[in-house]
Amino acid sequence: MSAPTFDLGNLHGGLRMPRRKDKSNKQPIQQVPVPQQLIIPITQHVGDPAQVVVGIGERVLKGQLIAESDGPISAPVHASSSGKVVAIEPWPVSRRLGGNAPCIIIECDGEDRAIELSEPITPYESLDQEILFQKILQGGIVGLGGAVFPTAQKLMHASITPLEHLVLNGIECEPYITCDDMLMREQANEVLGGAQILMHALGVEHCFVAVESDKPEAIHAIADVMTALQDDRIALKQIPTIYPSGAEDQTVQLVTNKEVPTGGLPTDVGCVVQNVGTAAAVYRWICKGEPLISRVTTVTGDGITAPMNVSARIGTTVADIINFVGGYTENVHHLVIGGPMTGRSVTTDRIPLVKATNCILVMSDEEQFGHEQPCIRCGACASVCPVQLLPQQLFWYACADNEAKLRGYGLMDCIECGCCDLVCPSHIPLTADFRMAKARMRELADEKARAERSRQRYEAHTERLEKEQMLRAQQLEAQKQAAREGGSKAIRDILERTSKKDAQDPGED
Amino acid sequence: MEFARRDAPFIAPKANVASIMRQVLYALMPATIVYVWFFGAGLVFNMLIAIMFCIGGEAGMMLARGKSIRVALGDFSAIVTAIIIAFALPPLTPWWVTATAALFGIVVAKHLYGGLGFNIFNPAMAGYVVVLVAFPVHLNFWVAPRIGDLDYHYVTIFETLSYTLTGTLPDYLTIDAISRASPLDAVKSALSTMHTFAEIHANPMMGDFGGRGWEWISNYIAMGGVWLLLKRIIRWHIPLGVFAGLLVPSGLMYLIEAGNHASPGFYLFSGGTMLCAFFVATDPVSAATSPRGRFVYGVGIGFLIYAIRRWGSYADGVAFAVILMNMAVPAIDYLTRPRIVGHIKHGKAPGA
Structure with a gap:
């Protein structure tokens, strides 16, 4: 057996938080x-x-x-x-x-x-x-x-x-x-x-x-x-x-x-x-x-x-x-599928257990959430971010919807762990805001891709039309040329053909 | 069964702005008592006046902006601004000077820039700078600390109150009789008249490092600051930066020419150094925001404090140093972004 090892890499930030694990691990599965x-x-x-x-x-x-x-x-x-x-x-x-x-x-x-x-x-x-x-x-x-x-x-x-x-x-x-x-x-x-x-x-x-x-x-x-x-x-x-x-x-x-x-x-x-x-x-x-x-x-x-x-x-x-x-207690507020940091709250318990369900967390209203206040840029979020982002700056740019800055400050590197939310003295739902900003950015990228596709299609379309037009002009020119070269004989032929047709066709009147 | 929805995380944050601000206020309490012991009740009057006008200004501006007054006053940030203004002003200051500083700080520097979290300049220092420029005479009027001098006159509560409310002293007292140059002023003018620092330091008005009495206020402010550090309300980057920025140039100059320059210890324990390092520069809103940026910001403030005290025309340079560095914050923030994990350089992926 190899001994447990402690030669570990460094993780920036992170949180030591209430474990609350001993509620559920006291008896066998x-x-x-x-x-x-x-x-x-x-x-x-x-x-x-x-x-x-x-x-x-x-x-x-x-x-x-x-x-x-x-x-x-x-x-x-x-x-x-x-x-x-x-x-x-x-x-x-x-x-x-x-x-x-x-x-x-x-x-x-x-x-x-x-x-x-x-x-x-x-x-x-x-x-x-x-x-x-x-x-x-x-x-x-x-x-x-x-x-x-x-x-x-x-x-x-x-x-x-x-x-x-x-x-x-x-x-x-x-x-x-x-x-x-x-x-x-x-x-x-x-x-x-x-x-x-x-x-x-x-x-x-x-x-x-x-x-x-x-x-x-x-x-x-x-x-x-x-x-x-x-x-x-x-x-x-x-x-x-x-x-x-x-x-x-x-x-x-x-x-x-x-x-x-x-x-x-x-x-x-x-x-x-x-x-x-x-x-x-x-x-x-x-x-x-x-x-x-x-x-x-x-x-x-x-x-x-x-x-x-x-x-x-x-x-x-x-x-x-x-x-x-054994059922719910009297005081039930949120039903969360997954953990308290990254889980999703659902509105009904009719949902099935799926392969992803590692935790069913039922929260009472004991956990009190304060109201959002202005960011005072204290930087507590930056000191716990495991990816070493600056959530206070990201928040600023997310509010301003500044896509270039959001990219530059690494929004897409955010792992949505929720550490920043937990230390924010202004109780700003940073992770939720970032999740939304990411979705918006993905949407924007999709839209750009769509716009790019339609631009290409439009350009191809115009090019095709121009080519067709040119071709038609060339054909016309060629016909004119032929007519000129054929001289009066060609014209006579045509006239003859049409008059014959007229004679054969009795017409309606 | 049906349940309410909300977004993750489902664990509530423990810290809140109001408790941070309250702890900043607690940290200044011991220093307040020591200050009153040395200089009389003037500080308390200044605090009360500043609090009144800061809260009034805050409430008025929130009302004008159509926002909740209760929330703004509940965060205690206006009171912190008021207390810092009171600490910056001389103990004997007429009420209108204090009121001007408080109103300018809250109304112009804070709310006209967007309120809490959006102000570029530290409101207390912006207010202080305005009165420093507008009322230079009042701002240079310091009394002697209670240190057992023979010609010492201890200003009573009544005399202090009278000066605070009317700007004049009772007939039996003249300003000249009780005013004293602050240690920073005294050292500056003595150095300029070709005294050596050793000579100046031998004067009984000087203590171990700063002025006698004065340095004890600095000690107690520093104690409060260390308590905030231990409580993790503030982090070490800014205070250490301020000390480094102040001590390195002053130490170098002192080592080169000990006679012509005041000792680094004198600068550290004089004027507003400690208040600035622990309570003013650490204002998160107007400071740089990344850890490295905060150190740089602190160093800049420390160096400017030294430069203004040594070569400027003002005795102390704390407020100007802070305001100048506030202006540099966007650049500092931009240049000191931390490397994001998984990127080699900032904004660059490994191998890219």
């Missing part, structure tokens, strides 16, 4: 029973929507493919339990903009019968890279840290670049969330088994498992399995408890002391980062034949009676999960 109804969105990943391959009324089994991956970046979706497809219709989901998304609705029969595997499980060591990628794609596996990028495609892209390290991200730096912590405590063997599969798939010879120092139990569990595995390619790294050390680029910076270039990916500095939950999901699919049909999620906050971690089937509604853990 509980299994949520099969609900009556599963609502399974067909798009649970970044990229192109999957294509539905079942019809209404069809009976499906647990683990059966119900929507297949379609497009260069896409992932399939599987039924999380057995039952009957009763509808395929829009249903409320947790997206930044709210609204509904197409979902497959399955009435469960409660038998939870699994489908038989189409091919026997073969040891991953005997599979080539390409086949392994295809298999991972078929498992519907996506990044479970919250970004839900299809894992197979991330690996494929990474495998064509020179790689040094696989980094397993078990940092989980946001307050409240403990699902990766509990997963590492209880299923460290699956996590590290997944790491071995991923290393094999990528052809990398080194893996860091990065865990925040406030998770001693998880660190012990990982270390124990490392001892048992005797795999000296895997090393454990303890990361200081500073938010946002678990954001992908920041993790790379801490673990390898290399900065991911702006607009680039960790692969640019020879790293692939995978969440520990993703690694466990890869292990369960490749070694046990279980596609991604359930996940561990943290149910927590002052708004529920008994915070805990649960393992629930994808498609179970938040309402069912909250019921399972």
